[in-house]
Amino acid sequence: MSTTRTQRPHHRVWPKRLPHALTVPATSLWFNLEVAAQRYPDKVAYRFFGRALSFAALRAEALALAGWLQKVGVGPGDRVALYLQNCPQFIVACYAILRANAVLVPVNPMNKVEELAYQLGDAQAQVLICAADLASTAQAASAELGPEGLLRTVLVARYSDAMPAPAEMDPQEASSVEIDAWLRSEPPLPEGYWCWREALGQALSPGEHCAQADDLALLQYTSGTTGHPKGCMHSHRSLMSNAVSGSWTQSTVESVGLGVVPFFHVTGLVCFVLRAVFDATSTVIMPRWDRELAGRLISRYRVTHWTCIPTMVIDLFGSPNYQDFELSSLVHINGGGAAMPQAVAERLRQEFGLTFLEGYGLTETAAASHGNPPERAKLQCLGMPFFGVDSRVVDPHTLEELEPGQVGEIITFGPMLFKGYWRNPEATAAAFVEFEGKRFLRTGDLGHMDQEGYFFLTDRLKRMINSSGFKVWPAEVEALLFKHPAVHEACVIAVRDGYRGESVKALVVLRSEAVGQVRAEDIIDWSKQHMAAYKVPRLLEFVDSLPKSGSGKVMWRVLQDREASNH
Numbered sequence: 001m002s003t004t005r006t007q008r009p010h011h012r013v014w015p016k017r018l019p020h021a022l023t024v025p026a027t028s029l030w031f032n033l034e035v036a037a038q039r040y041p042d043k044v045a046y047r048f049f050g051r052a053l054s055f056a057a058l059r060a061e062a063l064a065l066a067g068w069l070q071k072v073g074v075g076p077g078d079r080v081a082l083y084l085q086n087c088p089q090f091i092v093a094c095y096a097i098l099r100a101n102a103v104l105v106p107v108n109p110m111n112k113v114e115e116l117a118y119q120l121g122d123a124q125a126q127v128l129i130c131a132a133d134l135a136s137t138a139q140a141a142s143a144e145l146g147p148e149g150l151l152r153t154v155l156v157a158r159y160s161d162a163m164p165a166p167a168e169m170d171p172q173e174a175s176s177v178e179i180d181a182w183l184r185s186e187p188p189l190p191e192g193y194w195c196w197r198e199a200l201g202q203a204l205s206p207g208e209h210c211a212q213a214d215d216l217a218l219l220q221y222t223s224g225t226t227g228h229p230k231g232c233m234h235s236h237r238s239l240m241s242n243a244v245s246g247s248w249t250q251s252t253v254e255s256v257g258l259g260v261v262p263f264f265h266v267t268g269l270v271c272f273v274l275r276a277v278f279d280a281t282s283t284v285i286m287p288r289w290d291r292e293l294a295g296r297l298i299s300r301y302r303v304t305h306w307t308c309i310p311t312m313v314i315d316l317f318g319s320p321n322y323q324d325f326e327l328s329s330l331v332h333i334n335g336g337g338a339a340m341p342q343a344v345a346e347r348l349r350q351e352f353g354l355t356f357l358e359g360y361g362l363t364e365t366a367a368a369s370h371g372n373p374p375e376r377a378k379l380q381c382l383g384m385p386f387f388g389v390d391s392r393v394v395d396p397h398t399l400e401e402l403e404p405g406q407v408g409e410i411i412t413f414g415p416m417l418f419k420g421y422w423r424n425p426e427a428t429a430a431a432f433v434e435f436e437g438k439r440f441l442r443t444g445d446l447g448h449m450d451q452e453g454y455f456f457l458t459d460r461l462k463r464m465i466n467s468s469g470f471k472v473w474p475a476e477v478e479a480l481l482f483k484h485p486a487v488h489e490a491c492v493i494a495v496r497d498g499y500r501g502e503s504v505k506a507l508v509v510l511r512s513e514a515v516g517q518v519r520a521e522d523i524i525d526w527s528k529q530h531m532a533a534y535k536v537p538r539l540l541e542f543v544d545s546l547p548k549s550g551s552g553k554v555m556w557r558v559l560q561d562r563e564a565s566n567h
Contacts, residue, residue: 009404010384010453015373021388022244024415028211028236029243029274030098033059036280040253044282046088047301049163050173053088055280058095065096067204072127072153076101076210079123079219083107083116083130083138085287086263089157089196093129094273098236101211105219105231106264108550109134117141120151123219123231123422127153132187139190157196159183159287172300175293183287213237219422220266222363231422232363241415242366243274245387246281249305249332250374253280256329257305258298260286260312265551267336270367271307281305291315295325302329309552310340313348313356314488318511327352332374336360336382341482345379359383360457364431364441366416370455380479382447382455389414392435393449396461399433407448407458411440446473463556465494465502467534472504474556480531481506484523486514491546493560495539506537507559509545 011020025031033055036045041056074080080097082104084090097104105123107116109131116137120128128151130138135156142151160183163169174180189195211217217236221229259272276283284301286294289312297303313333316322333348334357345356359371360382370391372383385391389412393402396409411433420428432439446458458473465472474492481490489509497503510518520540527536547555 008385008390008453009449009451013376013452014384015375018247018373019387021415022241024213024237024241024244026213026237027240028098028209028213028215029217029239030095030209030211032243032274032278033062033095036277040280043253043280045277045280046091046259046283046285048088048285049175050168050170051162051164053091053162055277058088058092058277061092061200062095062099063206064200064203065092066099066206068155068199068202069096069100069102069127070206071202071204074100074102074127077103077216078127079103079105079125081105081107081120081123081125081128082264083109083111083128083134084157084264085109085131085159086259086268086285087131087157087159087287088162088285089129089159090263091273093157094269095277098211098217099206099209101209101215103216103219105221106269107221108262108264110550111137113137113140113144117144118228119221119231121145121149122228124150126150127155129155129157132156132158132189133182133185135187135190135193139193153194154190154192155194155196155199156189158186160186161197172296173293175288175290179288179290211236213240216419218269220269220363230424230427233419233422234366235419238416238418239270239274239366241388242270242368242386243278245368246275246279248371248373248387249334251275251279251281251305251332255279255281255304256301257281257283257307258286258294258303259283260289260294261307261309261335261552262550266363267307267361267367267551289315291319292321295319295322295327298330299326304329305332306330306334308333308335310335310344310356311489311548311552311554313340314344317344317347318488327354330354333357334359334371336368340380341479342380343483355379357383360455361416362441362443364418365412365414366418369412369414369416372454378454380456382457384453384455385412386414386416389416390438390440391449391455392440393447393455394435396446399435402448404449404451407446409461410443410445410447410455410457411435412443413438413440417441465492465504467497467500467502467504472535474504477504477506477531477535477537480535481508481523481527481537483530484526486510486518486523488512489546489554491554491556491559492537493556493563495563497538503538504535505539505541505563507541507543507546509543 037055037059218234219231261268336359357372361368391412393408402408488511494502495505
């Protein structure tokens with residue numbers, strides 16, 4: 001650990017137990033699994049519907065798959081795409097790709113043919129590892145790439161291979177009938193595709209591991225809510241900087257995590273594929289969110305650390321059984337992607353004694369760049385810059401640094417920054433700015449910093465409603481709407497207004513008990529009592545659900561674009 005202590009405002013309240021920066025190991029990420037398997041060979045690394053995978057077994061399977069990858073022609077720097085939901089095979093494949101000196105390209109398993117084809121083509125992937133239920137999509141995407149596409153080999157894994165047989169399943173660990181049927185489905189393999197069991201069954205040994213800390217390890221694509229996704233290039237070193245940060249969360253080798261955020265997303269990848277192995281903790285894997293199963297798994301395995309998104313907590317509260325779940329083992333609950341509504345955070349604290357620790361990060365920053373320290377958290381706050389991170393708030397036009405309390409664009413610098421966008425030098429150049437002699441990332445997010453160096457998100461840079469000259473930040477209105485007892489979820493967008501230029505519209509998902517009992521006018525009237533007049537939604541529409549990205553973020557731009565196309 002580094003002893004360097006360059007003073008920034010947040011260092012005055014920085015936890016005394018922690019250094020300001022960490023010394024990042026100068027090894028590849030594969031070495032972390034080697035160490036964990038040597039130290040804790042029989043310790044449970046992952047559980048999947050009750051079946052355990054030890055660190056030694058994880059290493060053995062990763063080595064066998066790495067040998068197979070090299071046999072089919074994967075060499076140093078080649079891209080291998082991974083198209084799976086959360087499962088043990090995802091972890092094995094990640095470490096096998098890294099052991100083969102190749103580059104991991106996670107793909108959202110909800111992607112359709114055109115989206116998959118674009119990402120495979122842009123990454124110039126040669127091998128795809130996918131789930132059995134996605135093999136037909138992979139086949140169609142491969143056909144769309146045509147003969148000029150580089151994809152030449154597809155390996156297919158079945159989730160059921162990592163699960164107990166139906167007769168051996170503990171009912172307390174079973175998911176819904178629909179999800180279980182999906183996990184155990186066995187669609188036929190397209191001709192020429194390889195089977196996971198056959199590949200590992202060859203028990204091939206890989207050649208020398210030669211990847212270095214600064215070599216490319218990951219092409220993580222942005223969410224793609226605006227335009228085509230861009231591949232963020234991360235090295236072993238930039239990923240390692242957050243993989244070694246478990247001390248922030250007070251993690252120990254005895255900690256147990258609930259791996260439910262998507263592993264294909266950078267947060268799930270760093271927390272449960274990389275950091276969990278570095279720390280040699282145990283992870284209980286969930287392939288999809290299921291609030292009843294989550295409650296039972298936390299209770300059964302005494303889960304201590306839960307990284308999630310606010311909508312999961314909200315949904316858990318919506319379960320008729322939530323008060324029966326034993327959550328006393330939880331010592332750390334954190335997340336990001338969207339602000340935790342203060343009313344929900346307070347309820348979590350009052351009923352379970354847990355403080356939701358919000359954080360902030362981007363694909364470009366390998367997940368966290370900011371976080372709330374457990375001993376001094378602030379609600380609805382991004383937290384303070386992470387280990388070794390320097391963040392500022394600047395005028396988005398002049399790039400002049402602003403005083404605490406003033407709203408501007410957040411820019412950030414640190415060891416976790418990506419190298420740039422894959423095959424996109426123009427976007428890379430636009431993403432960075434020289435500031436005080438360092439290469440800072442322009443986040444595109446508007447926020448402010450308080451006197452203690454904590455950062456607060458106001459909104460996306462261009463997500464602002466201008467109503468009669470008053471600037472309305474949708475995130476603020478959404479946070480207020482969450483306080484209404486009938487509101488389950490809310491998304492605020494702009495609508496055209498011939499008089500005001502723009503007005504505020506809210507799309508609201510009601511709590512189940514409020515459906516048919518509460519009118520839109522009731523919530524608007526309530527809003528008039530709880531927020532400034534210019535913030536009050538002039539239009540309010542009830543919807544059954546809000547569109548979300550694969551990482552669980554509400555896709556407000558989809559709703560905004562839909563509104564614009566209707567007028």
